[in-house]
Amino acid sequence: MFEEFKNARKLLGLNARNLDYIRPYNKKKAKRLADDKILSKRALKKGGIPVPKLLAKIKSAEELENFDWTALPSTFALKPNRGFGGGGILVVYGRKKLSRKIVQAETQDMPDPVWIKSDGSKVTVQDLKSHILNILDGAFSLSNLPDVAFFEERLTLLKLFKPYAYKGIPDIRVIVFNRIPVMAMLRLPTRESGGKANLQQGGIGVGIDLTSGVTTTAVLGKGKIIDYVPGTRMLLSGIRIPYWKDILLLAVKSQEISGMGFLGADVAIDRERGPVFLEINARPGLGIQVANLAGLRERLERIKGLKIKTAARGVRVGRDLFGGEVEEEVEDISGRKVIGTIEKIKLIGRDGKSVEVEAKIDTGAGFTSIDIDLAQQLGFNDTVTEYQKIEATYKDIEHLSKQERWSIYKHIPHLESTLVINSASGSTYRPTIRITVVMDGVVIPTRVTLINRAHLKYPIIIGKRNLRKFLIDVNK
Amino acid sequence: MNNVSPIISFLMQQGVPLDTVILLLMLPVIVTLIAFFRQVVGIKAFGIYTPAIVTFAFLAVPQLRYGVIVFISVILVGMLMRFALKGLRILYLPRVAITLSIIAFSILALLSLGGYMQRTGLASVSIFPILIMITIVEKFVATQIEKGNKTAIILAVETLVISLVGYYLASWPALVRGIVAFPWMILITIPINIFLGKWDGLRLTEYMRFKDVLKNLK
Structure with missing residues (x-):
């Protein structure tokens, strides 16, 4: 006790x-x-500070009479200005569709709109009016003083x-x-x-x-x-x-x-x-x-x-x-950002061109590789076309030395380097370009390899080299 | 009365009826009681005015039970009227006016019913306590609109409870005798209220409300 x-x-x-x-x-x-x-x-x-948009306010019965109901959006919240404890708030989630007959008749006077509340019940202009009158009368305000009603973005x-x-x-x-x-x-x-x-x-x-x-x-x-x-x-x-x-x-x-x-x-x-x-x-x-x-x-x-x-x-x-x-918070201790296996990222290419895409985080890959299409969007059009002119598979050039290989490719504009990438589907010879990846607010300038990923779900995978500043949470 | 304070006898010599003196001196006691109920117990009722005025209405009827019957009928009719008038969609004051009128009719019916059943005590209830109780319906209706039916009923019951406690306190013979003998005793209510006004502990009802939290605190 x-x-x-x-x-x-x-x-x-x-x-x-x-x-x-x-x-x-x-x-x-x-x-x-x-x-x-x-x-x-x-x-x-x-x-x-970001706040919900104020759509309209009604200060008197006169303003209420002259109010243009059709100007209201299909979803909004109606609130008493001095309400408390959530009293007197009316929220609508959609406008009832006009019946076809009325639309076809194309009458000059549009019928008053009807809204739907969360429980599916209808809210007519008449309902809104009487609710607003109650608000104006102070039915929901602190100490029942006359009040103002306002509509707010939902x-x-x-x-x-x-x-x-x-x-x-x-x-x-x-x-x-x-x-x-x-x-x-x-x-x-x-x-x-x-x-x-x-x-x-x-x-x-x-x-x-x-x-x-x-x-x-x-x-x-x-x-x-x-x-x-x-x-x-x-x-x-x-x-x-x-x-x-x-x-x-x-x-x-x-x-x-x-x-x-x-x-x-x-x-x-x-x-x-x-x-x-x-x-x-x-x-x-x-x-x-x-x-x-x-x-x-x-x-x-x-x-x-x-x-x-x-x-x-x-x-x-x-x-x-x-x-x-x-x-x-893991992030606070480790100083690293926690990301999921799929992340929305921003890529910045040449001439300030940028694209936002969903990327697959792939800890099995060393380098980040991006789809050819994506490279074109990032301003590497010439690079891609020139590269595609050279029809050489890995087998064809396997026997060449590094210098010899580079001499085949070096005329291609904006090409950073070429690399041999060994993956589950065999080895490939890929060109790389230099772009900037922005992931979860971290800016990473990096080399990425080009490959045709048109048949794959994600146009880009992020490899280990670019994941040093992150921890990956597979549940995220 | 064997022991009357000179202050009281002076007032009576000036023609102030003893009942009036006692009721006026009882007012500080009753409002202090209401403040105590709010700050320490946590019973809200309809503010301070309503329970105080209902207490005096109870004191003014010949028999307490008739006062309680009138109070309950007024609240009951007030509640029914909310449902009856819901579909009508009318503004607050006209709505309260209609409610009050219907309550007045109902009380008339109640009084005549009392007479019919040979309960003459009911019919002999003087008009002012009845009018007082009818007007508290405004508080009730306002609460209904603002905070819902449930809260309104809880507050009405709380008002009834406080008024009953107030009634028994104010008609407690020892207290009445004490006031007549030592009217200055009433001044004690002021330091009591200062204490209540500075009391920042949990209210009894809050011990209930926070019982899960209390269990969890170490």
Whole structure:
């Protein structure tokens, strides 16, 4: 019992949150900015933080009457400007197709569009209107003050999250205090939460190890500990959050911009845009402690009064102090990047010509070799045509000395050298060219061999010589 | 009353009824109780005004159970009206107005039903406590819209619980006698509230909420 009371001091309750953190660290002006979503969106954007696009806003019943509904895209999120806890948010996923009859009739007045919600139900303009009127009336705003409604771009779901999220977009909540990320969780929308990721609405919160960005334990709604996504066999622990460091950095930067000392930052990952900042929260919920099975208060007290100069430094301190339940990031220890067996890479050839392709990582090959077609795209047209004029197989020139062989090829423009490559399918005599490979942000100027790979799946394989700075994870 | 403070007797000489004096002095006790329930126990209810006013409504009815019956019927009708009006798609204030009107009719029906069943106590409930309880429906409806039915019902039950505790505390004879004898005792509520306002420990309900985390902490 005594032990329990001692441990309770490690947890942050509502009293302590309000009294010890929100009051002293979040000034009124800063809170007002955080509570005003449109305003904070603008401030964040100015500070260079990527935010979802604002499509339109409606400030009064008059604006609502004159609103052009056909200008809305087929998918969007409708939100109250001063909403909280995810209340009053309406998300549509597509527009209902017009029946052929109407299209053929080509009437002057286009019929009002109809949208589809996550549960498949229809949303008419009438529905939107009454929802917006409720928003304007302040039905969802803090202390019921009259409010503004706005339409926002809906982000697209990252493939990684697809099996975990029921409709809706998962987001990552990071608690930031004193420029240091303190605790984080992945929030997944469920059937109950209606596509919203808020725990209060019945979403799933999954704790994240701050060091590695890998998920640990999970909570459903306000207090039920779970291992799997309900109704599935999708394990919630062990998910590696992409762009982890960037997400933490965005969270800390948003704190600098907002002027609040203690906040919850919500960041989503868009399939195309990468990390996108959703909103700042002046009164972050406490369920994150259940998701992580860890106490916030203890962590906050440890970093109170630390002088952190830059956001990057804050991120480093947070990751050092509050992680490590999962083994430390391999990349950080080894100083090498971890890549998978197939990687998206960029090739830079002559005259700044560049191509992005998927490459096969082949530890069985010494050299990197690329397809002839690809070489042409990279500006080695002459090289390829001249080379193809010489119809000599390996057998024909096997008996020649190195110098003699080179004399056959040396007139070819931009040719770097020639090489004998021994592979499973026999030996070949290949020309090489000099290009630059950019893989996972690492720039490698290198010699690559040319060969016809038209019949193979990948136009390029990356060989051992170019893999010195990488570790290969076959699960990736 | 054998022991009346001179302050109280002075007030009574000025024509202030004793009941009024006691109720006004009881107010700090009740609101402190509500603050205690919020900060230490973690029971929210509908803020501070609603449970306080419901407590006084309970104190003003001749028998507590009639007060409780009216409270429950008001909330029940308020809940049913939400479903009834859902399809109508109307704005907030008109909707609350309709809800309040229907509740007024229902209370009338309830009172006459009480009379019919020879429960004259019900019909003799004075009008002000009834009106007070009808108006708290606005809080209920607002919560329903904002946070959903479940939360609204939980908060209504919490309000009822706090109001009942408040009722028993305020009608506790020893406390009433104490206030009459030593009215300045009420000033103690101020340091109590200062303490409550600086209390940053976990609330009792949070021990429940975080029990899995507590088990996990070493």
